[in-house]
Amino acid sequence: MSWILDPIISLINYVPDVSQDSRPIPCAALQTLRLENTVITTATHIPGDKVLIKVPGSCSGAALVTASICRVHFIVNTTSTSRVHAEAWLPDEWYGRFLGVGNRGVGGCIDYDMIDYGSSLHFAAVGSDNGHDGNDDPSFAEPEVVNDFAFRAVHVEAVIGKQIVEAYYGRPHSKSYYLGCSTGGRQGIQAALRYPEDFDGILAGAPAVDWNHLMGWMVMLGIYIGAPNAATSPSVILFELWEVVAAEIMKQCDALDGVEDGIITEPDDCHFKPSVLLCSQDKTTDCLTEPQIAALEKIYQPLLGSKKELLYPRYDPGTAVMGGWLLYFRGDIMPMSDIWYKTVVLKDPNFDFSNFNLSTIALAEKVNPGGISTFDGDLSAFKKRGGKLITYHGRADTGIASGISKRYYNLVAETMGMRNLDSFYRLFLVPGMSHCMGGRGAAYFGQFGFETNAVNTTRGNILLALVDWVENGAAPDTIVGTAYDGTQRSHCRFPQKSVWDGEKFNCQV
Ligand SMILES: [Ca+2]
Structure with a gap:
C-alpha cells in the first residue's frame, strides 16, 4: 500500500494493529473528544493514495496524503495569549509508534511533508505550527508565543497527540519518536533537555542550537x-x-x-x-x-x-x-x-x-x-530514561555551520563527564551535504520523506535506524547515504573520520 520501505520497517518488531472496524471510535467521532485546553476542530478520514488536500494557515495551501489516514486538526490553548495549531495523521495501518515532528526557519508552518512521511511509515504522526502562523506573524512579539516557539509547541503536540492516538486506536502507543531538522533539530534537542519523557528516540538534524x-x-x-x-x-x-x-x-x-x-x-x-x-x-x-x-x-x-x-x-x-x-x-x-x-x-x-x-x-x-538558547550539555535525564539521540549535519551546510554539531557533542561529553557518548547519542557527519538535504554528497538517507533513492535498510534510512536502536538495541555504526547519481557512501559517527584508502572511504577513529 505505502510507497516506501514497507518490507523493511516490517522487519522491525511491531504489534499489529486491530482492524479498522474494531477500533473503539470511528475517525469523525474524535471531534467529540474532550481534552484539556484543547479544541478538536476537524477529524476526517482520507483514503490516501497521494491525494492533494487543502490545509489551513498561510504557509503552503495544500499537502499530499500518501497513506490512508484519519486526519485530525486541533488547537491547544497553551496560555490565555497563545495557542498551538496542530494536526495528527493517524494511519489505518498503524504499527503502534508515535512520531512528533518539528518546524523549519522561524516556524509557523505545520510540516506536512514530515507528517505525511511519518504516517506513510505507519507512525501516528503529529506536527504543529509552532505557536504562530507563517514566518512573519506579528504575534511573535508576544512572550508566550515565543515560549511556544522556544520549547512548548513540541511538548504540547506530544502530550495531546498521544491522548488522541490512544482514544482513536483504543490503546496507547508503544514507543515515541521525534523527527526534525534545522529549527526542528533545535526543537529535538530542547525536548531531550526539557521534556526527556516525551520521546524514546529523537532524530535532530543540523540543529539550530546555541540559537542566540x-x-x-x-x-x-x-x-x-x-x-x-x-x-x-x-x-x-x-x-x-x-x-x-x-x-x-x-x-x-x-x-x-x-x-x-x-x-x-x-x-x-x-x-x-x-x-x-x-x-x-x-x-x-x-x-x-x-x-x-x-x-x-x-x-x-x-x-x-x-x-x-x-x-x-x-x-x-x-x-x-x-x-x-x-x-x-x-x-x-x-x-x-x-x-x-x-x-x-x-x-x-x-x-x-x-x-x-x-x-x-x-x-x-x-x-x-x-530560554531558546538550547546549548545546555546536560542530557542526563534523557539518558537515564533510556532515550536515544541521533543528530546529523551536512559538511557543506548553507544555513548552519557544521562545527556547531561537533561543538554541541563535545559540550555534552564535557558536561556529563563522558569521553564517549555512543551509548545514547550519535552524531553523523555528511560530507558534501547542504542544509538538511541536497548537495553533491550522499545526502539521501531517509531524513525526509521524498527520497526514493535512499537505501532501503535500517542502515540506509536514519529514522528506521533510530527505531532499530530504540526497540532492538541495534545502534547504528554508520549511515549509508545515496547521492543524486546513485553512488553511495557510509557516513561516519563523530569523532570518527572518513578516510580514503585509495579505493574507498572508511570510518576510522
Ligand atoms: Ca574531495
Missing part, C-alpha cells in the same frame, strides 16, 4: 559584505564572483581528502586563502578587491566575542559551491534574523542594522527569549 549566537552570526555574515548598505559597500561580492570564489576553494581544498570530487570531506582541514584572487594590473577580471578579500577572510573565520571567546564556528568552506551565497550573501540582512532581532529581542521594528555589533549579540544571549 546563530542569529547573531547570520547577521554578521551579511555585515561582512556590506549589509545593510551593500549597494554602496566596497566589500559586497556579487553573484558572479561567488562562482570564482567557489572554484578557488575547490582548487585549494577538494583534493585534501584524496579525491577530486567536488566534496571537501573535512572542511576543518581547509585553510582557504582568498588573497590569491586579488586583482592586479595583469588580472582585472574574475578577481577580487582588497575589501572583498578582507570580507572573505572574516566569513571563513569563527565568530569571536569581545574577549576573543568563541561565539560561533566558522562558515564551512566548500559551501559556496552549493549556492550558499544565495542565503546569507545577497547584500541584505537575512530575513529570519531580521525578524528575530526586531520583533523578539529588541522590540524595535525600526532598528537600523548599521548599529548591530557584538554587544547586540551579547544582549540577545542575556535576554535569551523563551
Whole structure:
C-alpha cells in the first residue's frame, strides 16, 4: 500500500494493529473528544493514495496524503495569549509508534511533508505550527508565543497527540519518536533537555542550537559584505564572483581528502586563502578587491566575542559551491534574523542594522527569549530514561555551520563527564551535504520523506535506524547515504573520520 520501505520497517518488531472496524471510535467521532485546553476542530478520514488536500494557515495551501489516514486538526490553548495549531495523521495501518515532528526557519508552518512521511511509515504522526502562523506573524512579539516557539509547541503536540492516538486506536502507543531538522533539530534537542519523557528516540538534524549566537552570526555574515548598505559597500561580492570564489576553494581544498570530487570531506582541514584572487594590473577580471578579500577572510573565520571567546564556528568552506551565497550573501540582512532581532529581542521594528555589533549579540544571549538558547550539555535525564539521540549535519551546510554539531557533542561529553557518548547519542557527519538535504554528497538517507533513492535498510534510512536502536538495541555504526547519481557512501559517527584508502572511504577513529 505505502510507497516506501514497507518490507523493511516490517522487519522491525511491531504489534499489529486491530482492524479498522474494531477500533473503539470511528475517525469523525474524535471531534467529540474532550481534552484539556484543547479544541478538536476537524477529524476526517482520507483514503490516501497521494491525494492533494487543502490545509489551513498561510504557509503552503495544500499537502499530499500518501497513506490512508484519519486526519485530525486541533488547537491547544497553551496560555490565555497563545495557542498551538496542530494536526495528527493517524494511519489505518498503524504499527503502534508515535512520531512528533518539528518546524523549519522561524516556524509557523505545520510540516506536512514530515507528517505525511511519518504516517506513510505507519507512525501516528503529529506536527504543529509552532505557536504562530507563517514566518512573519506579528504575534511573535508576544512572550508566550515565543515560549511556544522556544520549547512548548513540541511538548504540547506530544502530550495531546498521544491522548488522541490512544482514544482513536483504543490503546496507547508503544514507543515515541521525534523527527526534525534545522529549527526542528533545535526543537529535538530542547525536548531531550526539557521534556526527556516525551520521546524514546529523537532524530535532530543540523540543529539550530546555541540559537542566540546563530542569529547573531547570520547577521554578521551579511555585515561582512556590506549589509545593510551593500549597494554602496566596497566589500559586497556579487553573484558572479561567488562562482570564482567557489572554484578557488575547490582548487585549494577538494583534493585534501584524496579525491577530486567536488566534496571537501573535512572542511576543518581547509585553510582557504582568498588573497590569491586579488586583482592586479595583469588580472582585472574574475578577481577580487582588497575589501572583498578582507570580507572573505572574516566569513571563513569563527565568530569571536569581545574577549576573543568563541561565539560561533566558522562558515564551512566548500559551501559556496552549493549556492550558499544565495542565503546569507545577497547584500541584505537575512530575513529570519531580521525578524528575530526586531520583533523578539529588541522590540524595535525600526532598528537600523548599521548599529548591530557584538554587544547586540551579547544582549540577545542575556535576554535569551523563551530560554531558546538550547546549548545546555546536560542530557542526563534523557539518558537515564533510556532515550536515544541521533543528530546529523551536512559538511557543506548553507544555513548552519557544521562545527556547531561537533561543538554541541563535545559540550555534552564535557558536561556529563563522558569521553564517549555512543551509548545514547550519535552524531553523523555528511560530507558534501547542504542544509538538511541536497548537495553533491550522499545526502539521501531517509531524513525526509521524498527520497526514493535512499537505501532501503535500517542502515540506509536514519529514522528506521533510530527505531532499530530504540526497540532492538541495534545502534547504528554508520549511515549509508545515496547521492543524486546513485553512488553511495557510509557516513561516519563523530569523532570518527572518513578516510580514503585509495579505493574507498572508511570510518576510522
Ligand atoms: Ca574531495
